[in-house]
Amino acid sequence: MRDVDVPHELARLLVPLRGSMPLVLATTLDALPLARHLSGTLAGDLDVFLVATVPGSGWVDELGHGYLTDPSRRSGAYTAVTACRGSAVELTELRARLSPGRKVRPAQDRAVLLVDDRPWERERLQVCVDAVRRQLPELVVVAAVRALESGPPALRRVDYIACVPTRRRSPRPTIDETRVRDLLSL
Numbered sequence: 262m263r264d265v266d267v268p269h270e271l272a273r274l275l276v277p278l279r280g281s282m283p284l285v286l287a288t289t290l291d292a293l294p295l296a297r298h299l300s301g302t303l304a305g306d307l308d309v310f311l312v313a314t315v316p317g318s319g320w321v322d323e324l325g326h327g328y329l330t331d332p333s334r335r336s337g338a339y340t341a342v343t344a345c346r347g348s349a350v351e352l353t354e355l356r357a358r359l360s361p362g363r364k365v366r367p368a369q370d371r372a373v374l375l376v377d378d379r380p381w382e383r384e385r386l387q388v389c390v391d392a393v394r395r396q397l398p399e400l401v402v403v404a405a406v407r408a409l410e411s412g413p414p415a416l417r418r419v420d421y422i423a424c425v426p427t428r429r430r431s432p433r434p435t436i437d438e439t440r441v442r443d444l445l446s447l
Contacts, residue, residue, distance in 0.1 A: 267425050268295055271404045272302040274423040275374065278402065279303050283372040286310040288389045289379060290436050296376035297444050299404060305374065307445065308366045311355060312388050313348040320385065322392040323352040323365060359438060360445045368396035377405045387416055394418050 283305040287296035293309060300307040311323040320328040356365070373393050377386050386403070393401055402421045416422065 267406055267427055268298040270425045271295070271406075271423055272299055274425070275299065275303060275402070275404060278305070278372055278374060281372045282306065283374045283402075284308065284366055284368055284398075285374045285376060286389075286393070288312070288375050288377045288386060290441050292376045292378040293436060293441055293444050295378060295404075295406075296374075299374065299376060303374070306366055308363075309356075309359070309441070309445070310365070310375070310389055310392065311352045312385060312392070313352055314385075315348050320388040321348040321352070322388060323349065323356060324392065324395075325349040326392060326395065328388050328391065359441050363445070368393050368398040370397065370399050372400040372402065373398040374402045374404055377403060383415065390416055390418055 279302070281303075283300075283303055285296050285300035285303065285305040285307050287293040287307075287309045290309065296309075297307055299305070312320050315321055315327065322328075356363075375386070375389050375393065377389075379385070386405075390401060390403070400420045401418065402423065403416060403419050404423045405425075406427055407424050
């Protein structure tokens with residue numbers, strides 16, 4: 262079996278979104294070129310949605326919402342909240358560097374397409390889904406690249422998952438901030 266052309270295959274799977282002006286959000290900076298391709302093909306708005314790990318406690322999204330990895334461990338809640346605030350400030354600063362003057366685009370009453378290049382990081386991807394769901398979108402769709410030996414990511418509160426298998430593993434970060442700024446400003 263040969264590798265498929267991932268961007269074109271995902272675009273083919275997502276044709277039903279064309280014309281709905283979806284909000285296309287890259288869930289990692291490395292997923293931004295793929296998200297750029299899909300937003301162009303689907304005539305959508307492009308952006309990134311930033312999340313960060315909070316060591317020992319969970320995740321925080323760029324809107325400042327924290328997500329505990331293990332909700333049963335509430336004893337360190339104050340420490341987790343403090344760490345979340347610090348991480349949220351770092352994400353806000355990163356967004357300011359990547360796209361000066363640009364705020365997070367609203368997702369309310371829109372189709373939202375989350376583009377992910379690391380579906381094996383299911384917990385991070387679920388945080389992105391949960392954060393977007395807080396904004397009351399009409400529809401949440403995930404477009405993911407996956408290794409041939411794995412199935413699509415198991416996610417809650419997603420309307421549709423478009424998954425394309427590939428033999429290639431995504432290398433660790435290869436995109437720099439200058440390239441990110443260029444992609445977001447096109």
